[in-house]
Every structure is written in C-alpha cells, then in structure tokens.
Amino acid sequence: MVLCPVIGKLLHKRVVLASASPRRREILSNAGLRFEVVPSRFKETLDKAAFATPYGYAMETAKQKALEVANRLHQKDMRAPDVVIGADTIVTMGRLILEKPVDKQDAYRMLSQLSGREHSVFTGVAIVQCYSQDNQLDTRVSEFYEETMVKFSELSADLLWEYIHSGEPMDKAGGYGIQALGGMLVEAVHGDFLNVVGFPLNRFCKQLMQLYCPPRPDDPRRAEHDSIPAVDTFEDLSDVDEGGPEPARGDAGSRPQKAEAGVAGAAPAEAEGNGTPETLPPFPTRLLKLINGFKTSKALFTACKLKVFDLLKDGAPQKAADIAPKVDASVCGTERLLDACAALGLLEKSEQGYSNTEAADVYLVSDGAYSLHGYVAYSSEVTWNLFTHLEVAVRDGTNQNVSLLGETAGDVFQDVLYRSPEARLQFMRAMHGLTKLSARHVPAAFDLSGFSSACDVGGCTGALAQELAREYPRLQVTVFDLPEVIELAAHFRPAGPQAAQIRFAAGDFFRDPLPPADLYVLCQILHDWADEKVHQILGSIAQRCKPGAGLLLVEMLLDEEKREARVGLMQSLNMLVQTGGRERSPSEYRRLLEPHGFRQVQVAHLRGILDAMLATRVAP
Numbered sequence: 196m197v198l199c200p201v202i203g204k205l206l207h208k209r210v211v212l213a214s215a216s217p218r219r220r221e222i223l224s225n226a227g228l229r230f231e232v233v234p235s236r237f238k239e240t241l242d243k244a245a246f247a248t249p250y251g252y253a254m255e256t257a258k259q260k261a262l263e264v265a266n267r268l269h270q271k272d273m274r275a276p277d278v279v280i281g282a283d284t285i286v287t288m289g290r291l292i293l294e295k296p297v298d299k300q301d302a303y304r305m306l307s308q309l310s311g312r313e314h315s316v317f318t319g320v321a322i323v324q325c326y327s328q329d330n331q332l333d334t335r336v337s338e339f340y341e342e343t344m345v346k347f348s349e350l351s352a353d354l355l356w357e358y359i360h361s362g363e364p365m366d367k368a369g370g371y372g373i374q375a376l377g378g379m380l381v382e383a384v385h386g387d388f389l390n391v392v393g394f395p396l397n398r399f400c401k402q403l404m405q406l407y408c409p410p411r412p413d414d415p416r417r418a419e420h421d422s423i424p425a426v427d428t429f430e431d432l433s434d435v436d437e438g439g440p441e442p443a444r445g446d447a448g449s450r451p452q453k454a455e456a457g458v459a460g461a462a463p464a465e466a467e468g469n470g471t472p473e474t475l476p477p478f479p480t481r482l483l484k485l486i487n488g489f490k491t492s493k494a495l496f497t498a499c500k501l502k503v504f505d506l507l508k509d510g511a512p513q514k515a516a517d518i519a520p521k522v523d524a525s526v527c528g529t530e531r532l533l534d535a536c537a538a539l540g541l542l543e544k545s546e547q548g549y550s551n552t553e554a555a556d557v558y559l560v561s562d563g564a565y566s567l568h569g570y571v572a573y574s575s576e577v578t579w580n581l582f583t584h585l586e587v588a589v590r591d592g593t594n595q596n597v598s599l600l601g602e603t604a605g606d607v608f609q610d611v612l613y614r615s616p617e618a619r620l621q622f623m624r625a626m627h628g629l630t631k632l633s634a635r636h637v638p639a640a641f642d643l644s645g646f647s648s649a650c651d652v653g654g655c656t657g658a659l660a661q662e663l664a665r666e667y668p669r670l671q672v673t674v675f676d677l678p679e680v681i682e683l684a685a686h687f688r689p690a691g692p693q694a695a696q697i698r699f700a701a702g703d704f705f706r707d708p709l710p711p712a713d714l715y716v717l718c719q720i721l722h723d724w725a726d727e728k729v730h731q732i733l734g735s736i737a738q739r740c741k742p743g744a745g746l747l748l749v750e751m752l753l754d755e756e757k758r759e760a761r762v763g764l765m766q767s768l769n770m771l772v773q774t775g776g777r778e779r780s781p782s783e784y785r786r787l788l789e790p791h792g793f794r795q796v797q798v799a800h801l802r803g804i805l806d807a808m809l810a811t812r813v814a815p
C-alpha cells in the first residue's frame with residue numbers, strides 16, 4: 196500500500212535512483228516507491244564559487260548525477276528509464292560548504308566548526324524524465340531543494356574524536372549522521388528531518404504531484420496559483436537565476452500545469468441580488484495580466500532609459516521630488532513610474548523614499564557585471580517597435596525590418612542590426628548581457644574536457660567563450676565573427692585569467708573558411724535563420740570537422756508538441772519579426788544535423804532560458 200497517490204502512479208514506470216546512499220534507498224522504499232539503484236559516476240567536482248547560492252550547487256550536482264545515469268543507461272541498451280532521481284546533500288555555515296569528510300582529521304575539522312552553532316543542511320534533488328525517440332535521449336529536468344536548520348550542542352574534542360572513531364561520519368555530509376549516533380550531537384532541528392538524512396521525502400512527493408497529477412482546471416486548490424504572474428515579469432527573470440524557485444519559464448525545465456485557457460480557476464461565484472445561485476465565469480486574472488503585460492514592460496524600459504536604477508544604486512532612499520529633476524522628468528510622472536516599479540518589485544518604497552531592490556542593483560544598473568541594461572534598451576528601442584508590426588509578420592510570414600528601415604532588408608545583420616556602429620554596439624550590448632547571464636550553465640551541461648580547441652561561430656563579444664574558458668582551463672577558444680563585430684568586441688574582452696585562452700578571428704561564416712577546431716559552438720545562431728541557411732552553416736562546419744569533432748548548439752529548445760515552452764514560443768515569434776528565423780525542438784534540430792553527419796545528439800535542458808545540445812561528427 197502507498198500513502199502518497201503519486202507514488203502509485205510511478206509503479207508502472209521504470210524508476211532509477213542514481214545514488215549509492217543507503218539512506219536514500221531506505222527512505223524511498225519505505226515510501227512504497229519501486230525503483231532500481233544505479234549509483235552515479237558523476238564526480239562531485241563542480242566549482243562551488245561559480246554558484247551564487249549553496250543550494251544552486253546542490254541542485255546542479257543532483258542534476259548531473261541523474262543525467263550521467265540517464266545517459267549511461269540509454270547508451271547501454273538504447274532505452275532510458277522513465278525517471279531518474281538524483282540527490283546531493285551539503286551542510287553550510289555562512290559561506291562554508293561541507294560535504295563528506297575525506298579523512299578523520301577532516302571530519303574533526305568539520306565537526307568542531309559545527310560545535311555549539313546552527314547550520315543549514317540543503318538537499319538538492321533532480322527528477323529527470325527521460326524520453327527516447329529515434330534512439331535519441333531527450334530529458335526534462337525538474338529540480339528543487341529543501342533546507343533544514345540544525346543546531347549542535349557544544350562538543351568537547353574528546354567526544355568528537357570518540358564519535359569519529361566510531362566510523363560513522365565518513366560517508367556523511369558535514370561528517371555526522373543525524374539518524375544514528377550523530378543524533379546525540381544535535382540540540383535542535385528546524386524543518387524536514389529526512390532532508391538532513393539525505394532525502395526530502397515530503398517535498399519530493401509534492402514535486403511528483405505537480406509533475407504527474409497537476410490539479411484540474413476546476414480544482415479549487417488551483418486558485419492559489421492565480422497569484423503567480425502569467426506574464427514574464429521581472430520576478431520571473433530573477434527566479435530563473437541561480438538557485439531560485441523553479442524557473443517560471445513554463446518550459447521543458449519542469450512540466451508546467453496545463454494552460455488555463457487564459458482564465459483563472461477560481462471557484463464559481465454566486466450572483467448578487469435575487470438570491471438565486473447563478474454560476475459566473477471565473478475572474479480572468481491571467482487573461483487580464485496578459486492583456487496588460489505590455490504596460491509592465493514599458494514601465495521597466497522607461498525607468499531604465501531614465502537611469503532611475505543608476506541614480507539609486509547603493510545610495511540612500513530618495514523621494515520622487517528629488518529624483519524627478521535628476522532624471523529630467525515631471526514630479527507627477529516620476530512618482531507614478533516609481534510607484535509602478537515598486538509594485539513590480541523593481542524598487543523598494545519606504546517612508547524615506549525609493550531605493551533599488553537587490554535585483555535592480557544587479558541587473559538594471561547600466562554598468563554592473565551582470566547588467567541587462569543593454570538588453571532592456573534593445574528591447575525597448577528595436578524589439579518593441581518590431582512587435583507593433585506582429586500582425587503583418589504573422590499574415591505575411593516575414594520579418595518586419597522594413598518598419599525600421601523604410602525598405603526591405605537584404606541581409607538582416609548587415610542592413611539592420613549592424614547598419615551603423617551605434618546600432619551594432621547596441622545589439623552587441625544586448626547579446627552580451629543576456630548571454631553572460633544565461634550561458635553560465637552551458638559549459639557544465641556536457642563533459643567537454645576531451646576537446647582542446649573550440650570555435651564559437653558567430654561568437655559576438657565572446658561571452659560564451661569566457662564561460663567555456665573558465666570551465667575548461669586547457670581549452671583554446673576562437674571567437675569567429677564579422678570584422679565589424681570583432682572590431683567592437685574589444686569593449687567586452689575579459690581581463691581575467693581566461694583572456695589568454697580566447698582569441699578573436701574575423702570572417703563571415705557564410706563565405707569564409709572557419710578556423711580549425713575540434714569543437715564548434717553555435718550559440719543562438721541557427722535560430723536566426725530559416726532551414727536553408729541553417730544547412731549552409733552546418734555544411735561549412737561539417738566540412739571543417741574530422742570524425743569525433745563536436746558541435747555544441749545553444750538555443751532555447753521548444754517542447755516537441757510546441758505547447759509548453761512559453762518563453763521559447765514567444766521567442767519564436769520574436770525571431771519571426773526580427774530575422775525571419777525560428778526556435779526549434781530537439782528533433783527539429785536533429786533533422787537538420789543528421790544530413791551533415793552530426794549524430795549521437797545529447798540534449799540538456801538547463802536552468803535559465805537557454806538549453807544545449809551536443810552532437811558528434813561521425814565518419815561519412
């Protein structure tokens with residue numbers, strides 16, 4: 196018998212626990228789950244410093260553990276299991292992350308740091324749903340983490356050594372097992388006990404419910420979801436960032452609930468007046484948010500254009516009357532804009548005035564390391580304009596650059612986006628900010644350590660090259676792009692240790708031979724073009740590739756049915772108005788890759804907005 200109905204739903208699926216932990220095995224089998232155990236061979240060596248939060252690190256490790264097993268089993272018998280579960284438990288105190296001790300001395304060091312103090316235990320969990328099509332593996336990853344606070348008593352050195360000599364600490368995060376002798380060290384626990392032991396069962400069941408039993412549209416429990424913004428608000432964007440809640444991208448990262456036909460599922464209401472119960476349609480909260488979404492975007496664009504966030508960066512709160520003259524605007528208009536920004540979570544409003552939220556300080560100021568200011572400016576000045584012609588684009592199936600130029604563009608890049616040094620720089624700033632932010636998970640999506648040279652074709656400012664170089668210190672990366680782009684790329688060049696690994700080469704990937712490399716990278720290039728041009732690009736890469744060479748595609752991947760990937764589907768409309776290109780699903784990319792000898796395609800759905808595919812060039 197199983198208590199949790201969703202566990203029953205998994206009884207007919209092939210479930211694999213990608214963990215060697217006997218505790219995880221016990222917790223899950225006690226819950227009635229039927230599964231095989233295939234310990235992961237993924238080495239827990241991700242760079243902790245690359246993660247903004249410790250739980251981001253734990254979730255990523257859990258995901259990599261599960262993906263390694265999914266890929267291995269798929270390669271072994273060309274049939275992946277239905278579900279692979281990975282987990283990773285860490286102990287944190289301040290900025291310190293503790294995993295399993297390497298030896299007794301290490302265990303003593305850990306336990307004495309924990310003595311008399313409170314620490315957090317995070318378990319990151321990844322549920323990987325596997326789909327095999329045409330012998331290719333496609334995966335959807337749903338991740339979450341749970342935090343439990345644990346307080347240790349003051350512990351003497353003698354007691355710690357006695358505990359260490361028991362042997363218990365060695366295979367346990369933080370060097371203790373709360374479920375056994377280590378329980379004696381613990382004064383208080385706040386949160387899920389099983390999370391400390393290695394697996395947050397309660398949260399896991401909730402996550403399975405979301406994946407396998409989403410509430411029906413008429414389910415009153417659904418009402419609570421009405422508060423989730425339907426439009427891609429700023430909060431959505433920052434949630435996609437390191438370690439936040441599940442990405443709100445409504446895409447393959449987690450199978451979202453079925454679309455609500457635009458209406459919120461509030462319980463039927465009774466009409467007032469004659470006392471006769473009459474069923475009213477539910478209040479269309481989501482629909483109204485969609486209708487009004489453009490106002491939200493424009494409020495954000497305007498605040499950025501007026502440099503409100505630059506003005507408030509790191510400073511004391513300011514009143515609307517102080518801000519207005521500094522941004523050259525009316526007090527009444529400024530006050531309304533600031534209030535709107537506060538309601539959108541971009542500003543804090545207090546008695547003292549307005550100040551930046553943490554997210555505004557990071558993303559909306561014009562000069563931050565992770566600034567999206569350039570992307571906002573491009574969205575406001577170029578994309579906004581093009582979207583006002585969406586209707587024509589949809590009717591004609593063509594890009595709308597004629598509205599910017601007054602004439603049809605022959606080559607969108609040369610004639611529109613790069614039509615002047617200013618326009619080129621604006622586009623490059625937009626791409627740099629967005630790629631820097633969203634490509635950070637790409638290098639670790641696959642093991643690329645076997646490649647020694649990479650060529651980022653159309654690599655623009657080198658933002659992805661920087662991430663690749665950081666992850667693979669032996670990799671030499673060539674950024675290949677048009678001469679006029681390379682000329683401006685100097686504005687963005689890295690100063691750090693990666694600089695020596697990156698070189699820039701000028702050329703046109705439609706005309707010129709590509710620099711030699713054993714890994715070619717195409718980051719948001721193929722989506723710019725219709726299939727014919729894509730074949731031209733892939734053909735010239737294939738010509739340069741020896742068997743065994745790799746091709747890394749970084750794009751927003753649509754789900755195969757084109758029903759769920761909300762951000763990707765919007766982006767596909769964007770490609771229509773801007774370039775005439777499109778976003779595609781993994782099997783659409785596979786069909787484009789195969790004629791050029793790129794096979795063994797692996798797919799990774801990543802946190803953030805970009806996904807990745809790795810293909811290998813086989814002998815013709």
Ligand SMILES: O=c1[nH]cc([C@@H]2O[C@H](COP(=O)(O)OP(=O)(O)OP(=O)(O)O)[C@@H](O)[C@H]2O)c(=O)[nH]1
Pocket residue numbers: 213214215216217218219234235239260282283284285295366367368371372373374377391392393394
């Ligand atoms: O109180 C307890 N705290 C932690 C544990 C056990 O510690 C390990 C954590 O290590 P990790 O998440 O890396 O998992 P592994 O054991 O290496 O197995 P994988 O194959 O999944 O990597 C985990 O076993 C916890 O159960 C404990 O027992 N008590």
